[in-house]
Amino acid sequence: MSKRGYHHGNLRQALIEAALKLIAENGPRGFTMAEAAKQANVSAAAPYRHFTGREELIVAMACEGFDLFADLLEYAYRDGQPSPLTAFEAVGHAYLAFARKHPGHYVAMFESGISPDASRDLAAACARANQVLVRAAHDLSQHLPADRRPPTEMFAAHVTAMSHGIVELYARGAPGKRSPFSPEELLETGIGIYLRGLGFLEPDR
Amino acid sequence: MSKRGYHHGNLRQALIEAALKLIAENGPRGFTMAEAAKQANVSAAAPYRHFTGREELIVAMACEGFDLFADLLEYAYRDGQPSPLTAFEAVGHAYLAFARKHPGHYVAMFESGISPDASRDLAAACARANQVLVRAAHDLSQHLPADRRPPTEMFAAHVTAMSHGIVELYARGAPGKRSPFSPEELLETGIGIYLRGLGFLEPDR
DNA sequence: TGTACATCAGTGAACGCGCGTTCACTGATGTAC
DNA sequence: TGTACATCAGTGAACGCGCGTTCACTGATGTAC
Numbered sequence A, B: 001m002s003k004r005g006y007h008h009g010n011l012r013q014a015l016i017e018a019a020l021k022l023i024a025e026n027g028p029r030g031f032t033m034a035e036a037a038k039q040a041n042v043s044a045a046a047p048y049r050h051f052t053g054r055e056e057l058i059v060a061m062a063c064e065g066f067d068l069f070a071d072l073l074e075y076a077y078r079d080g081q082p083s084p085l086t087a088f089e090a091v092g093h094a095y096l097a098f099a100r101k102h103p104g105h106y107v108a109m110f111e112s113g114i115s116p117d118a119s120r121d122l123a124a125a126c127a128r129a130n131q132v133l134v135r136a137a138h139d140l141s142q143h144l145p146a147d148r149r150p151p152t153e154m155f156a157a158h159v160t161a162m163s164h165g166i167v168e169l170y171a172r173g174a175p176g177k178r179s180p181f182s183p184e185e186l187l188e189t190g191i192g193i194y195l196r197g198l199g200f201l202e203p204d205r
Numbered sequence C, D: 001t002g003t004a005c006a007t008c009a010g011t012g013a014a015c016g017c018g019c020g021t022t023c024a025c026t027g028a029t030g031t032a033c
Helices: A011-026 A033-039 A054-080 A084-101 A103-110 A120-141 A152-170 A183-198 B011-026 B033-039 B054-080 B084-101 B103-110 B120-141 B152-170 B183-198
Strands: none
Touching: A011 A033, A011 A054, A011 A103, A033 A054, A054 A084, A054 A103, A054 A120, A084 A103, A084 A120, A084 A152, A084 A183, A120 A152, A152 A183, A152 B152, A152 B183, A183 B152, A183 B183, B011 B033, B011 B054, B011 B103, B033 B054, B054 B084, B054 B103, B054 B120, B084 B103, B084 B120, B084 B152, B084 B183, B120 B152, B152 B183
């Protein structure tokens, strides 16, 4: 359908998607403006009608990524339903699922070397994603006796770090760190043990 | 001292060090052959007497990095002395210390997108580093009742993932994940809680 | 110790390439009358 | 509905640059006699 003639219709988005594909396959520096334009069936000069330069295209990808990420985490958390613990674990799974399903976004967000201060939108999207994680940690830690409760930010940071580490080391072709366990398995057991250390007793698995 | 005239003396190493410095400052793609040569006070063609190309220089950096890394981890572990638990925690600190003190190596090893199969040396150095982590996990888990003991590889993977995640997210200028806690603090508490989850009771801190 | 020679780590100039970006342009689209 | 015109998203050619790499060379170093 649509006006695929002289005017593209939605080139901005098409360029973002082309670049995401390239980035997912070839790493953060593995895309070029020219190649992204080519994949969108457009001349090499066209992207500059929509982005001031390469940097801005990367920021746009990261921004879209953080938005999507925040959406998925929020959806997984569902305001802590049915229980803070299950919701918390759902967030962990969502983290991993996002990295798996949206590798291009993930790379743009975490491996492209951009700063979240690159744009107001990016900073906002990034903060929103972070807040879901912090909230999940906060709600869950309310169920702990106050004297065993670590600071919420710290709790969230631990879980984020483990999730991120598993993604980087075991969910990609990273240096020789192939493990006999799937990323999902590693995350589930890792978070499980960690939560037990905080005093959450879980049913046996 | 030394023969700084026509012949450099140890250009290979000088190039590696120049590239490490550049990479530490500008990220994995942030060095060029020409720039590394320049920093070593040598013409742009000189590096090709020591490396077949750019890729080989990266591999050399990563290789040196994994060797150094393995040395530091082994030194920290000291065959499990004075106790498996303290030795284990020392390994965690060594992980972080390495990333902090040798950012160039760290980037080459984990963020440059090379495969450990790129060379036999690299694969060996990488495996050696990994083995220290696995051994530390193994020795420590011997102190657990067999029915609460996770597979050694899994144990090691959890700890590696958390360490790596903390480095990537909180020990660098990564996207907006600044935390009120230092990486060392995060790692110490994170591993502490995890170990408690496994059944190691620690003295209060 | 002195000379002849092989070796080999450097030089400097040049290459081809691809990339990011610019610029004058063109033709499709939407709008005012 | 038809025409005139402003707008604006595209084109295509060209630019300058820097990078990785090559090549014929040169001069320092080590070794054999």
